[in-house]
Amino acid sequence: MLLLRRLGVPAFGLAAAVVGASVACAQTMPLPERIAQCGSCHGEDGNSRVADVPSLAGQPAFFVLNQLFLMREGVRRVEAMTPIVKELTDGELDALSQHFSKLEPKASDEPVDTALVPRGAELGQKLRCASCHLPTLAGQDQMPRLARQRIDYLFTTMKALRDNQRAGADTQMSSILAGLSDADLQALAHYSTSR
């Protein structure tokens, strides 16, 4: 079992009929309770006040659904999320995604270093962030909202993408951020959140 996990290979008996598995929609917990569970880390209003925990408010519904799906699938591994996502049905993934997409994103409680913003804006232009994440950086479809996201989370995530450590995203992000310094990523984080 341990060996299998290390290799990124499913445990015994996981091979399951695909069609059958995906039609199950029964909820394992009432939705309000589930939302409260998410809110204990991600913020009751979907705006996180906890270091390195992302805000979900105003994220594109498909983005949240896709990430939850990939975490449940074992593609994207976030230890704290693993036991929770394992319980989620397709119906819950959908309901949670819809819920968080409709909440209002609020500015992060971290201080924005305004001196970094122009450098971030310049890099953002050069890297064409707006083509996928939109000029408002509100995100669309599989591409997340960056505006008003937590600065520490943006930095940690971009660092992981740059260093080929983050699964569950298009590999383009790894190539786009390749070669950037940590200072560049900080500038991008401060710029993005302030959009």
Next chain:
Amino acid sequence: MRFTSTRSRRLAIAMIIAAGTTVPAAAQQTGMSPLDLSNPAASRQDANLRSFPTPPTVTPLERLPVGKLKLPAGFKAEVWSLGHPGARTMVMGDKGTLFMGSRLIGRVYAITTKDGKREPKVLLQGLTQPNGLAFRNGALYVFAINKVFRYNNIEDKLDNPGDPVELTDKFNLPDTIHHNWKYVDFGPDGKLYVQTGANCNICEINPGIHGQIRRYNADGSGMEIIARGVRNTVGFDWHPATKELWFTDNGRDWAGNDGPQDELNRVAKGMEGANFGFPYCHANGIPDPDIKRPNPCAGVVLPAALTGPHSAGLGIKFYTGAMFPKTYQNVAFIARRGSWNREKKFGYDVIVARTQANGTATLEPFMTGFLDDTKNEFAGRPTYVLPLKDGSLLVSDEQNGAIYRITYAAPQGKRN
């Protein structure tokens, strides 16, 4: 598990932080490219030039766009299987199991046939883009990004594949992830062919590592470089008569709507190791606008055919079956997944390439109908093709997680 107590919440946060900061120093590996070097002023930021999502969920039968498909007279398309999101590469086992690789969803499927009905199941999951599959002597070879596994006698243990033989270190493939989801296949020489794509859109790659097609012994030993300067090929096959290698290659992005066009290439006999131009020379001799050097196309093997701007030609298979008309003997079918970095969408079809002895090829449409030109919308994305023993042709559709089967029956009064 509920995070109701402060203690468990703190624990959860600590775990998240730990997960986010365990970046080994080795992450700054060799072969890391500098920034994408395309000139942002030359291609504006535009939400019409972005990639499209692939649903991780099942598309039900009634929503499959098979009714839209158009084929030459006498050909017919039907749904062969469905319910396997992210459908891409297809290889057939000796005992009739179709194995299917994927990208983001990280699954390998096994599709069996019982009483004429397809039964898909998730064979492996949680892998990083296991697009590369090959089958030989009862074993399934699975190439994910940075991982290589071999499952011996796989068709006897589809319910419980067990521990694979890990070959990752033997193949020693680069650990960069962009353009490094794999396409692999056994050649007529019995060697296992695998590519290492450019780890960027456009940049100076390390030519000793990236932009290659390589071949290995099946155990990962004896590596040889078969082609260089190849940006991103994820499909190749060997001509049935000449045994020469033909491969599709995706051209660079962010240099305009019209290209440089994607390519169909040939590695002619005696030309193993030849240079196909990336990053300095694209398509049939277009110097790169951003990465310049004198005589960029000198010594570069130009393509056999241009396969269209941003059209994303992926899977290619030569046809030797008995079902289709004789004019299809030894032609290559190419699945074009369709453009993203182009305002007016292009591709989303299967084309036929008629290869010539002189190394050129002519192209013609075969399966169309997924792309609505008027609305600039697509209904499906063909990724790979696979001829079956009976001469019919399978086409995988990544967008809808389905496989279509194309058959031929001579129209009345016409002989095959």
